[in-house]
Amino acid sequence: MSVNTELVGRAFAPTEPYLVGREKVREFSRAVFADDPQHVDPTAARAMGYPDVVAPPTFAMVIQDLTLQQLLAAPDSGIALERTVHAEQRFRYTRPIVAGDELVAQLQITNVRPFGKGAMVTSVSEITDAAGAHVVTATSILLIGGEVA
Incomplete structure (x- = not known):
């Protein structure tokens, strides 16, 4: 199955709230060598x-x-994880994420660009806080390889 081009425009259900923990922020900071005191x-x-x-x-x-x-779990997506590479990532922030934030995200597929046997899938996740205020927009491009014959 190839990537379903009818994904464009599809919005997925909002995620369950994610409570940002202090230790998770510290662990992530160490992992990416973000050693500024804040x-x-x-x-x-x-x-x-x-x-x-x-x-x-x-x-x-x-x-x-x-x-x-x-x-990735959508049965009609045509996306197989084993053929997927995270090709590009962008963030547009309204404010930083801080420990104690309770965040919800909602995904929308904005583009599916077929090429050869594969496709590039662009998705946008709007991330908001518990009050519904925008925190960050995260845009990803996934490169999906085609099936080998």
Whole structure:
């Protein structure tokens, strides 16, 4: 099965709320070598005006991944994980993610561009806080290889 071009325009259900934990932010910060004090030290973050530690910008991928799992699980997507490469990632922030945030994400497929036996799938995840305010828009492009004959 090839990638379903009728995915364009499809919006998936919002994810369950994700509570951003201080230790998750610290772990992620260490993993990506984000060693600025606001990422690991609540006192330093508060001194900068934040209520708790601040997640590095790429932390939004943790929440976006919940939406991409919905896409990969869609039986009519035509996307096989074993033929998928994460080709591009962009983030547009309204404000940083901080420990204590409760975030919800919703995925929409904005483009499916066939090429050869494969396709490039562009998806946009709108991530909002518990009050419904925009936090970050995460855009991913997945490169899906075609089936080998």
